[in-house]
Amino acid sequence: MSDSKFILLGQEIKKGKRTVLDLDVARLHTRNSLRIPIIVERSLHDGPVLLLLGGVHGDETNGVAIVREIIRKKYNKPKRGTVICIPVFNIFGYLNQSREFPDGRDLNRMFPGTASGSLASQFAHKFSKEIAPFVDYVLDFHTGSAGRENFSNVRCVLKQTESFELAKVFGAPYIVNSTYIPKSIRESFNKKGKTILLFEGGKALELDQSVIDCGVNGAMNIMKHLGMQEGEVKVGKAPTIIEKSKWLRAPDSGMFKSLVKNGSQVKYKEVIAKVFDPFGEFEKNVLAPFDCYIFGMNTSPIVYKGDAIFHVSEETK
Incomplete structure (x- = not known):
């Protein structure tokens, strides 16, 4: 997008200027x-507009x-283009420490x-129209x-060339092929023709x-790759796809x-966990069903039969 004249939420952001805007979410019952x-942050030079988004889930x-x-x-102060930062998107959830x-x-x-x-739907609508x-x-x-912990990974549709290239540039240890979930923010941006990467890490x-740090x-x-910042892209070990x-x-x-440990590579039939009762009557081994990478795991000390405990790769390259 050429940003020779860039207007957001009814306010023009001048070249070379930093502006803090407020997106109205709702009016509380306290009025x-x-x-x-x-x-x-807008550069003096035209370029892409990049949105950095945190806290879609408040916890x-x-x-x-x-x-x-x-x-x-x-x-976030670019040499070219514009960077929009929203550190806390779901401010309700953030305040309540809930998802x-x-x-x-x-x-x-x-x-x-x-x-x-609903309130969430109204907010999504406002963001979808105004940002x-x-x-x-x-x-x-x-x-x-x-109660799940993700090892640092970037998710995209591998068949979409631009997003896959950006995923490799990002430099996370894992790139995970992930289809678009209906009514998600990621699907919504894709339908608008925008390129979006989803980063997952921690719990x-x-x-x-x-x-x-990742x-x-x-x-x-990503900013260096898009020409928004100077310097060379720094990617360590090639990611597992x-x-x-x-x-x-x-x-x-x-x-x-x-x-x-989360992020490990395990071998077929390796014992990767144990499930046991508190009375010392049984103990069951959890075996790796095939050679795989673990990039997500359950951190709860107590599980029920059928609970998801390890997110593993089936096919990699």
Whole structure:
């Protein structure tokens, strides 16, 4: 997008200027308005518009910390183009330390929303009309949920050439082929013809510095690749590309103990966990069903039969 004249939320952002805008979310029953701060940094030179988005789920604090760190280090001040930062997207969930909106809805299943729907749907609609059309690229930062921890990975549709190339540039240890979930923010941006990457790392309500560093470095790599920042893209070891994946499930109810670390490569029939009862009557081994990489795991000490315990690769390259 050429940003020779860039207007957002009714306000023109001049070249070379930093602007903090407020997106109205809702009016509370106390008559106070709840607003989301949006930090916009525009270069003196035209270029792409990149959105850095954290906290779509309010309890996913690693994503908030990644965007915050980018702002703190002034990495969001581009040499070319415009960077829009929204550190806390779901401000209701962030304040309540919960995943959902106050109406119990998952905001990431409400897009593009409607003007007359639920609170979450109204917010999704407002964002879809007033922010989404004006960006070209999106980095959406997430973590695991419901007691699950994700090893740092980037998700995209591998068949979409541009997003796959950006995923490789990002530099996370794993790239996971992931189809678009209906009514997700990612699907909504794709339908608008925008390129979006979803980063996953760590778990809810926890700050993991290695995950934060991976997200910050990945964002910088993307900006360098797009010509928005100067310098060379810094990618270490080539990523493992996971074309197909599945969740392994608990063979029984009981206490759960993982014997491997998240991010590990394991071999066929390797004992990767144990499930046992609190009375010392049984203990079951969980075996790797094939050679695979583990990039997500359950961190709960107690599981029920059928609970997802390891997210593993089925096909890689």
